[in-house]
Amino acid sequence: MAGPRRIIHVDMDAFYASVEQRDRPELRGKPVIVGGLPSERAVVCTASYEARRFGVKSAMPVAEAVRLCPGAALLRPDFERYSAVSAHMHEIFRRTTTLVEPLSLDEAFLDVTAVVAEGGATAIARALKDAIRAELLLTASAGVAPNKFLAKVASDLEKPDGLTVIRPEAAEAFALALPVRKIPGIGPRTEEICHRHGIKEARDFLRFDGDALLRLFGRFGADLHDLARGIDTRPVAPERARVSIGIEDTFPADITGFAACRAKLADLAARLEERMAEAEARGFTITLKVKYGDFTRITRSKTLSEAVAAAVPIVAAAEGLLRDTEVAARPVRLLGLQVSRLVDAHAGQLPLPFTPSSED
Numbered sequence: 277m278a279g280p281r282r283i284i285h286v287d288m289d290a291f292y293a294s295v296e297q298r299d300r301p302e303l304r305g306k307p308v309i310v311g312g313l314p315s316e317r318a319v320v321c322t323a324s325y326e327a328r329r330f331g332v333k334s335a336m337p338v339a340e341a342v343r344l345c346p347g348a349a350l351l352r353p354d355f356e357r358y359s360a361v362s363a364h365m366h367e368i369f370r371r372t373t374t375l376v377e378p379l380s381l382d383e384a385f386l387d388v389t390a391v392v393a394e395g396g397a398t399a400i401a402r403a404l405k406d407a408i409r410a411e412l413l414l415t416a417s418a419g420v421a422p423n424k425f426l427a428k429v430a431s432d433l434e435k436p437d438g439l440t441v442i443r444p445e446a447a448e449a450f451a452l453a454l455p456v457r458k459i460p461g462i463g464p465r466t467e468e469i470c471h472r473h474g475i476k477e478a479r480d481f482l483r484f485d486g487d488a489l490l491r492l493f494g495r496f497g498a499d500l501h502d503l504a505r506g507i508d509t510r511p512v513a514p515e516r517a518r519v520s521i522g523i524e525d526t527f528p529a530d531i532t533g534f535a536a537c538r539a540k541l542a543d544l545a546a547r548l549e550e551r552m553a554e555a556e557a558r559g560f561t562i563t564l565k566v567k568y569g570d571f572t573r574i575t576r577s578k579t580l581s582e583a584v585a586a587a588v589p590i591v592a593a594a595e596g597l598l599r600d601t602e603v604a605a606r607p608v609r610l611l612g613l614q615v616s617r618l619v620d621a622h623a624g625q626l627p628l629p630f631t632p633s634s635e636d
């Protein structure tokens with residue numbers, strides 16, 4: 277076998293909030309919360325570091341965040357703008373390698389094994405961070421390691437603006453000593469299960485046999501012996517060449533009304549989910565196509581913070597897009613749904629339930 281792989285995980289710091297602070301100088305140095313309105317039972321997408329000092333966290337209800345930090349600026353997410361920044365970030369990555377696997381709008385794995393030169397992967401990671409700072413006026417944190425699991429853990433260790441390197445010869449000792457909560461995929465609930473069984477550090481998983489870990493942690497349990505020893509063989513899976521997967525229906529007779537269109541969308545999304553499963557793909561951008569009775573045609577798109585493949589999130593996005601059309605007032609001849617910005621369904625997801633960093 278060849279030498280160890282060199283993997284870099286890059287993760288923008290407080291991404292949405294940092295883009296807002298960059299574009300609106302009056303917000304710099306101030307607490308910023310990006311999310312919906314408290315009345316919508318929304319949750320925090322991202323909080324600036326100034327807001328985090330008040331205890332505000334990603335995924336917390338916005339109502340609670342506003343109670344903790346009443347002075348924060350509360351902004352709605354502008355995914356189109358974040359998506360444009362993300363596209364530029366990927367352009368920077370692709371100058372180094374095409375082996376780039378997006379994990380969310382602001383996180384990606386790069387396999388730089390084949391392109392390392394003098395200074396190694398660490399020099400590449402530093403150059404990526406420098407380019408992001410120079411061209412995007414934003415900071416990112418990077419982790420350099422022999423595999424995806426450790427690179428992801430590493431990028432989180434010195435946020436913001438961090439650079440953490442785990443040398444191949446240090447990987448096992450590093451992994452064994454990891455507090456379980458640092459393992460991507462282990463959230464508060466799983467951490468509680470761990471603690472109930474006396475599992476504090478990754479090395480403690482090795483006291484349990486494979487069957488016991490499967491019983492305790494489901495499918496995730498199958499990976500824990502390897503992860504505890506710093507082993508992860510999953511390849512970096514680049515973004516798909518295929519651009520989009522879509523489905524559409526022309527109706528035998530024009531349909532009218534929002535409710536009728538919404539019902540059709542649910543049906544389209546269910547079929548789209550099957551197509552996504554067949555293609556083993558997930559995608560970040562949902563596009564709704566409407567052709568009215570007079571043959572005029574419009575499209576509406578939304579880019580999500582995570583790649584999706586299931587009907588439920590697709591319908592949720594499509595419904596929002598449908599409100600931005602005239603289907604309530606005009607007859608509709610055709611509806612279509614499309615998912616684009618595709619990634620491999622298993623990339624960064626299975627068997628390890630990697631999720632984008634909650635604290636991004």
Ligand SMILES: [Mg+2]
Pocket residue numbers: 287288289290291382383633635636
């Ligand atoms: Mg981030």
